[in-house]
Amino acid sequence: MTTGVISIVSMVDDRRGLPIAVRFGVHLLAAALLVIGSGLMLPSTAVPMLGVISWGWIAAPFTVVFLVWMANLYNFMDGMDGFAGGMTMIGCGLLGYLGWQAHHPVISVIATLQSAAAAGFLVHNFPPAKIFMGDVGSVSSGFLAAALVVLGCRDGVFDLWVPLIIFSPFILDATVTLVRRAFRHEKVWEAHRDHYYQRLVLSGWGHRRTVLAEYAVMALCGGFALLYQYASEEWRLVILGAWAVLFLSLALAVKGVEQRIQPVVS
Numbered sequence: 359m360t361t362g363v364i365s366i367v368s369m370v371d372d373r374r375g376l377p378i379a380v381r382f383g384v385h386l387l388a389a390a391l392l393v394i395g396s397g398l399m400l401p402s403t404a405v406p407m408l409g410v411i412s413w414g415w416i417a418a419p420f421t422v423v424f425l426v427w428m429a430n431l432y433n434f435m436d437g438m439d440g441f442a443g444g445m446t447m448i449g450c451g452l453l454g455y456l457g458w459q460a461h462h463p464v465i466s467v468i469a470t471l472q473s474a475a476a477a478g479f480l481v482h483n484f485p486p487a488k489i490f491m492g493d494v495g496s497v498s499s500g501f502l503a504a505a506l507v508v509l510g511c512r513d514g515v516f517d518l519w520v521p522l523i524i525f526s527p528f529i530l531d532a533t534v535t536l537v538r539r540a541f542r543h544e545k546v547w548e549a550h551r552d553h554y555y556q557r558l559v560l561s562g563w564g565h566r567r568t569v570l571a572e573y574a575v576m577a578l579c580g581g582f583a584l585l586y587q588y589a590s591e592e593w594r595l596v597i598l599g600a601w602a603v604l605f606l607s608l609a610l611a612v613k614g615v616e617q618r619i620q621p622v623v624s
Contacts, residue, residue: 360388361502364429368493378547382426388501389425393418398508400424403518406594425504428525431532432500433493438555439485440569446476446499448576449524452583453506460515469506472499485565516587519594523583523601527575530605531555554612561615575608 367384370376392398399421402412413420436442451473457465476499482488491499507521522529531554539546551560558568579601586597 360392361498361505364388364501365494365498368497372492372494382430385426385429385497385501386422389422389429392425392505393421398505398512400508400518401512403511406591406598421508424508425501428504428507428529429497429501431528432503433496434532434535435528435553435555436491436496437553438559438569439487439490439565440480440483441555441572442491442496442499443476443480443483444569444573445525445528445576446503447473447480448573448580449473449521450476450503450506452524452580453503453510453521456516456520456587457510460510460513462510462513462515465506465510465513465515468502472502485569519598520583520587523579523586526579526601526605527572534609554609557612557616561612561619563615575604578604 364385367376367381371381399417400413401417402410404410432442432445435445450469454466454468454470454473457463457467457469479489479491479495483490503525507518507525510516510521511518535553536546539550539552544550551557555568555572558571559565563571582597582601582604586594589597
């Protein structure tokens, strides 16, 4: 029901436009209703070789923030043909597989259906796109994915690290970009072209080449997530380290691409 409410408000925003306070308020209300109404909250989180972090009294507000952030970062990242659709197809497909492996019918069925719907949409959304996701698709997909993540963590289907790794191409790009813009005292809610994928497009890669590169990163992150799911404690720490090195290398690679075109631009 909460996803349906978000979809309706997002559709109105697509057609007529709504103030950010209204949109954000609905997202917060929907997330709070889901947490309070169903008791759906992120449990304690294991950190390899260090122990377990217990969220305690902040579990409820932390879960609300997570749900709202996932919904909005999906919207932030839906700025390139085929991008959000590909993340949904791969990310929810993996969640569906993990739900099936854990004999969790709710996650396996809903996530698989969402992945299949994204695959059908992607046929017409791959660059050059004929149809577009809009807020009604991106915000709803992000919120639904976040709810499945919280459900899976609560019911022991996977540790929080697994979905974070799966969706990290979106989570890290959006979060790092937001923090960078905040430090520069820019209005983080306004449209911009500072995301890493946007910087690649502006550097001459184009939409098709950039989205294919992002698919490769998504698939690689999916592989890391599956390895983490079935690895021992020691190997999980190694996998997290390799995952961190991957994104640090990718960030430096994007910067390198930009630096190579600067003489041409000047």
